[in-house]
Amino acid sequence: MSAGPHADPSGDVCITCGDRALPLRVVAPGAEPGLARCADPEGREEEVEVALLAPVAVGERLLVHAGTAIARLGEER
């Protein structure tokens, strides 16, 4: 299985619908244009498509679904 680190390990929820959208933080530019390295609170990283929100800055929190950032998130309170 070539699932990324944020694929649901329990198989408990479906990744094709909304509730697998994950809050991740941008930590570095990606290897290709339109991609960024993003990490979850535990520090697990993956490369995310960010073209829909470009430009994104290191430190921003994004909502990521199926490998693509679909919305910006505010800061944790």
Add this chain to the structure above:
Amino acid sequence: MRYVEEFRDPELGRALAARILSLVEPGRRRKLMEVCGGHTHVIYRYAIDELLPDEVEMVHGPGCPVCVIPMGRVDDGIAIAAREEVVLACFGDMMRVPGSERSLQEAKAAGADVRVVYSPLDALRIARAEPEREVVFFAIGFETTAPSTALTLKRARAEGLTNFSCFCNHVLIEPPLRALLSSPDLEIDGFVGPGHVATIVGARAFDFVAAEYRRPLVVSGFEPLDVLQSVEMAMLQLAEGRCEVENQYGRVVAPDGNPAALAAMAEVFEPRETFEWRGLGEIERSALRLSGAYADLDAERRFELPGARVADPVECQCGEVLKGAIKPWECRVFGTACTPERAIGTCMVSPEGACAAYYNYGRLSRQEQPA
């Protein structure tokens, strides 16, 4: 993880449940449909339905993309996967969806090269790494997922990849909602709207529900308190005789959605004249195919497909479950012939399917309740 915990605080949940109870009119039953399978899952995982008063009934809508895919399309995907040169890449949930004869998982066991991916971009990476193989991405999902597929196809085009294509099964949220709302026997008083589809299409895209069909809709987030608050907002509208589209998920959803995502979809896709939905039948302009500009990346044009329309098994009542006409446990094969391990119907396959959600979280207590 303070952020998440705040949205799962049991005390706040009980306070919201008390407010909902205060909005109930004695003896008047209200049915609210949660459109999205993600919400169905949250409702059963956190037992939100048990917090609600008897007068508020949650009805599960058609918003799980795995649950609505017709058998004939699964058969088409299996026919593609059976080709010697093909790697079929799909989301994990598609693997167990039954086709007329077998599932993708069974096709894989029989030798087909079917691989589970987490994103369309992962499928593209396989095509890059294995240029001698034909890689086909089995695309499913509503507007939440379609932009991701669109961006990957744009990337494939820019790179000039010739061994990558897309078997497109993306669907749209508005046409099935209109089909449900136009049904003469509809008994839905209001809606908990799909928050992440709205991230793309915008909260305003649901205005037609209130304006044309006179039902309140509250766009909702996916934490337990989000869903409870959305139910409270919908109940308040009903109690006050209002009928509006409200946005409970304003921390993420903008009124007009994500314009870049909508532009990418408009470039890469075009509406199909009609598409078959499991349980709902053919619905006009309810699904997407690749646009003319991307026709060379369309697996339906690259490969010959059976394209047969396959009737659901007679014992399966997914259609009635998807329309909210019956509860999962009222289906004649629920939990007996049809289980998550060996599903007859799609609603039992995806963890977001209403039947699987009931089976996994609430089967024993609910089966004993009167229908």
